[in-house]
Amino acid sequence: KQEVTQIPAALSVPEGENLVLNCSFTDSAIYNLQWFRQDPGKGLTSLLLIQSSQREQTSGRLNASLDKSSGRSTLYIAASQPGDSATYLCAVYSQAGTALIFGKGTTLSVSS
Amino acid sequence: DAGITQSPRYKITETGRQVTLMCHQTWSHSYMFWYRQDLGHGLRLIYYSAAADITDKGEVPDGYVVSRSKTENFPLTLESATRSQTSVYFCASSSWGDEQYFGPGTRLTVT
Numbered sequence: 742k743q744e745v746t747q748i749p750a751a752l753s754v755p756e757g758e759n760l761v762l763n764c765s766f767t768d769s770a771i772y773n774l775q776w777f778r779q780d781p782g783k784g785l786t787s788l789l790l791i792q793s794s795q796r797e798q799t800s801g802r803l804n805a806s807l808d809k810s811s812g813r814s815t816l817y818i819a820a821s822q823p824g825d826s827a828t829y830l831c832a833v834y835s836q837a838g839t840a841l842i843f844g845k846g847t848t849l850s851v852s853s
Numbered sequence: 854d855a856g857i858t859q860s861p862r863y864k865i866t867e868t869g870r871q872v873t874l875m876c877h878q879t880w881s882h883s884y885m886f887w888y889r890q891d892l893g894h895g896l897r898l899i900y901y902s903a904a905a906d907i908t909d910k911g912e913v914p915d916g917y918v919v920s921r922s923k924t925e926n927f928p929l930t931l932e933s934a935t936r937s938q939t940s941v942y943f944c945a946s947s948s949w950g951d952e953q954y955f956g957p958g959t960r961l962t963v964t
Binding site: 772773775777783784785786787790830832834839840841843844845846 | 884886894895896897898901903911943945949950951952953954955956957958
């Protein structure tokens, strides 16, 4: 059974710092991986989708990488801002299924 | 407006009552999903649908019923609500294997 783990569960950084959020999954046979952002009391906003054939995707200050062989993905946030404060969720599509399997998220707090 | 909407956004109901949560998407995505989000468990799949009239169970389907007579709608019914079904419910849609887009959620409280 696919399991997705995100470490750390919470992270606090000062504004301007570059940071990395980690995601690991137990079964490397994934179809793709998606990173989301969730603000308190809100829905999920898709940030990046990485197809299994890709190594990374970039959107603005965000860069997500994927290493299927090691079962890992990272989300790099450059020059963090207080507006980046939110919970970041990693989710994978397994090849056998059609629904996402989620990690429990990393809650990021960026202080000004 | 294009997107995915859920209604109601907030609902309080009593144990034993039937409750239906609505989900509507305007992208004509073939796949639609229902998840619940609980502290300590994260997001878990309840049911999903690959097309109209095709549905399948997810990780936590007990106590829920779904239907999909039209591509754009995917209602979720709690046949007899229990306190353990107090949660935030999210609907999502996508093309197969593609980026999933989530609705704003329905916060359900069962008293």
